[in-house]
Amino acid sequence: TVKIDNRPFYAKKRNIFLVTGVLAGLLIGTFGSGSFTKSVSDRSIAVLPFSNYSTLPEDQYFSDGITEVIIANLAKVGGLKVISRTSVMEYKGTTKKIKEIAKELGVTHILEGSIQKANGRIRVVGQLIDTKKDEHLWAETYDRKETDIFDVQSDVALKIAEVMRGKLSEEAEKLIKVKPTDNIEAYDYYLQAQKYADRRTQEDLSLAIIMLEKSIELDNNFALAYARQGYFILLKEFLKNGKVGEKLLTRAKEKIELALQIAPENPSVRASFGFYHYYGFRDYRKALKDFEFALEKEPGNSKHLFDMGSLYRRLGEWEKNIEYYSRAYAIDPNSISYAQNLQQSYMLVRQFEKAEEIADEMINRHPDRSTGYARKINVLLARNADVDAAKIIMEKAKLMTKEDLLQLQLDLSLYKNDYSSFISILENDTTEYFIRQWNYQPRFFLLGMGYEFIGEKDISIKYYTKALKMVEDKFADMPTDPRINLQLGLIYGKLNRKREALRFGKIGSSLLPVSRDHLMGAHLFRQLILIQVYVNDFDLALDNLEYLSSISSVISYGDLVGDPNWNPIRDNPRFKKLLTDLQ
Template sequence: MSFIEELKRRKVFRVAASYAVVAFIIMQLVEIVFPIFDFPQWTSQFVIILVLIGFPISVILSWVFDRTPQGYIKTDSKKDLDKEPDTKSKESGSFLKNKKNWLLVAGVIAGILIGRFGQTSTSAKNIINEKSIAVLPFDNLGNDEDDEYFADGMTEDILTELSKIKDLLVISRTTIMKYKNSNKSLKEIGKELGVANILEGSIRRIGQRVRITGQLINAINDQHLWGEKYDRDIEDIFAVQDEVANAIANALRIELSDEEAQRISSSQTESVEAYDLYIKARSLAYTYEISKYPLAIKYYKDAINVDPNYALPYAGIARVRMSQFYFQYMDTKLANMALEEAKEYAEKAVLLGPNEAETHFALGFYHNAIAEYDMAFISFKKAIFLNPSHAHAHDEIADVYVYKYGDFKKAIPWYNKALKRDPALVVSKWFQVELYLRMGRVKEALSMVDAVIKDHPNVIGVVTLKYLALMMDGQFQEANGFILNQFSKYKSESRLLEYYQAVGLSFISLNQIDKLDEILQKIDEVPFSNRTHHKDYLMLMMKYNQGLYRDVIKGFELLDNTDMAIDNIGRRRALSDVFYYWRAKSFLELGEYDNALRETFRFRSSNNHITSSYVLDEFWPKHFYLKGLAYEGLGDKNNAQQSYKEFLEVWNEADENHPELVDAKKRLRRLGWNS
């Protein structure tokens, strides 16, 4: 008798298969049930080890013993089989006729079903990174309400220290501040933010003493992971921040590299006074209220006077000055001064703090504004290296792809990375919506902007995009009704020129030209309106609507050669393309195909920059369509066909119902293209 036959005779194969099926079911149940009851990880490991140890034991026992009608006996001779003449006949035959084999099959199926159920029921947990954390705003327990900024500053600085740990995903300040004084449970907050752990605490500042408490909680199961109370002199505040960061890394079993440990332990200043002034300034800057910027800059400069080698206040000044440059660009004197000072302070910040993410971010922010995109990219990448959870740096890298290359597909993943680190970073949502509109994906953009506007109802950029999405979708009446209800928001943000342009364009689309005169008069009342495009653009669009194409052609060329106030040369160039588009359309209406074709060759080489706050550049892809019309009008069928194909390729993700897409496909078929 061969060894294999002997194994069969002693039923070793059957026992091994049965054991494997049962073990499979046990391990599936362990994977599902143990997390539900929050059993420690070692318990599931212990069960699996026992199951694995049991396998060779069961195989050995099956070799040695056999179950018979007389009970378990030692199978050591052929003679034992002769006593059971019926056993072999009963167990012989086909696989399917044996009931025990059916039980094995049922066991395998049961194990698979349990495993599938387990995957479904635990999928929500599995997508949460165990090495992720949100630092909730620390409660200010001091008697002085003015110390609120100190508690918020402590929150952000602990968050910043944790962000230096590469393996830890840290949710940014913008998002966590909305949970200040929140009544939501830690489980709810953790689920909303997609984090596994939450740090909460309080701070009491009395004279030169400070008491800080903190506790780290697992947001999935409410398990207390770490807690500590610090009662120190105010001068020890930096040491406490370092200790908290190191303790959390230990609690989450994250091994810090030497470089990470050094960055955490390094302090930008030893002066508590300078630090106090810095976080006061930072709290004012974070309001993004233009009226508070001068006081923020004063506090930053006071901090520098106390400690001239403190890098972060320099970075703070650079960022505030860049905000002034962007938001107050029509005040040329202020804008020029702000840009010069931003450069000076950003470069000084990097010199003093080469290992601080904020200094490199501030310098990158400046380079982005003056279209030095390669330098900006280098600065933002350095910021991310120093602080992997720096959401805004991820957002700005996306901007580089949009501003320089017009590469929307590379930009969108970077915006998503930014939102993973800071779900409330509205600018990443705002820019994504614009990109979707410019790709022609209007239905998706409408859905996205509706979600964004619920969370950010007062952000003008988002409000404008909602109006633009409705206009692009052909919902002119809805767009008009929507924008007319937004006057107070635009007024409070000093963005009335943008508002009146939107209202005027919606009136034109509804052919309510009689209402336009009042809008044009109101534009004249807005400061600096004589230095912008808004009034002329509306007047020329009205003339196009009236069929006055010669006036449109002449007017847009004059407007393009006007010295307009605009915050960025890239956006100015994109605005020119809008003018060329309407000139080309006007030439086509007049049958001047040569002139129309000439206009289409004036467009920039890529669909770059962000444009919605001026005129949304939905027109760049369409210039290929206009080029096709011009070639077709000239009788050049080959080039017409090629231009229409380019248009379909550039707008290959656009909604199918765009009139230009429908017409381009129809014309291609007529020209003999069947693809």
């Protein structure tokens, strides 16, 4: 039995999160109206994608790389607000006017330019515009050898910092002037690797790792190439399995340690070492030290801010999590990932009004992307199980991905108690497993649930038995995966095998407890509570449900009202009190 303070978390921390909400509001603007209202700093700048005037279209990644490096260099300058790469890339090839872009991004200054690459030479043209005064503050044309590209990138950043009166320390200037490599071909492969990695698919990350190997073959002192390769090895495996195996962990460490030997003060190298601790061991405190170092060197880098926020979320330090996510989103307002994660954090702390505002802003900024609509529906369901409003939003959704559409259709049918539709959706789909960071559900398990809800016990047992065979096979290969252990517990619970259900449930939850990872641990702990409900261990289930409701977690009023899995304890006075407290 877990001893808890029965007051809901939002009641105990209300004042703190009101302050956090105000802070985030100041940082990320006012959402929901289609505009993005904020005070605009005179030291704010967006570097638009440099136009590629080269004869080969495939040289586009080179011009994109120039843009990225100038942004990264400006992020090293204190006192400047520099819009991040993700947001400015949205304006590649745009016909919008400079003033309109500046207004959308919340900046005063715009740097635009072009690059032409041919016969071993480059021509770079850049100009800085004050959009308030409609004045050109700086302009320059560089005609250089291709190998001088690093000097050009550094010079542009330093000139912009001077014009905008940024706080340029000696250390920052030194970092900006450092050449990443003396081999332009090695740098070319490095830029190609980044292009592939941006897509974050398993295939593209594999190609990125290969490109970096070619880069290292040409320059075995290229620290950034080693660091990025080590990071991509970690990222690829973590995205696939939620953890990194010992063999790949060793390989990644070797690459990153080589980078550290060459460039120990480089912020990107140190950040990569932070991810070694993060993805390899879930040692968030150790990772935090490396991320803090990187952020100190590049105070305007949204990626470092976002990574810090992610660590604080895992550590359960929600005020800091929301603060850092808000700061990252403020300088990368077109990033769907940053918006989505900030919105999810507001949902986990049950600040649903803020979560809905950000979902609305995502829809306004990206009306042809499904993410904003999906996040809005999730808010409506979590807050008060408002199925009718969610259905209206779903009908408005554009270009909904198959994965998002399927999950939302299943959620809506469950919350409406429309179990026939729930079954029909699953029977018309061919997905074997529904896999997320926190669960590993066979489609047959969900079909078993559907048939159980309509009273077809024999059919449900048939599907649960099929699901059990599938997950037992997975367990043979993944015995320490908490998702597999908990899924076994859930299936055993449905098959009335109480002893095995509780054993695997406890093992699964203990492999990644809330105390170690507040984000994932809470999701996994919810599954343990469901197992306890399935085997009629109601007192223990309610003890743990009260605990999970008392902290920031996935448990919400809408979840308890809408999910039929809670039906066995729905009439219990303690459950009813939880509903009252969460409403």
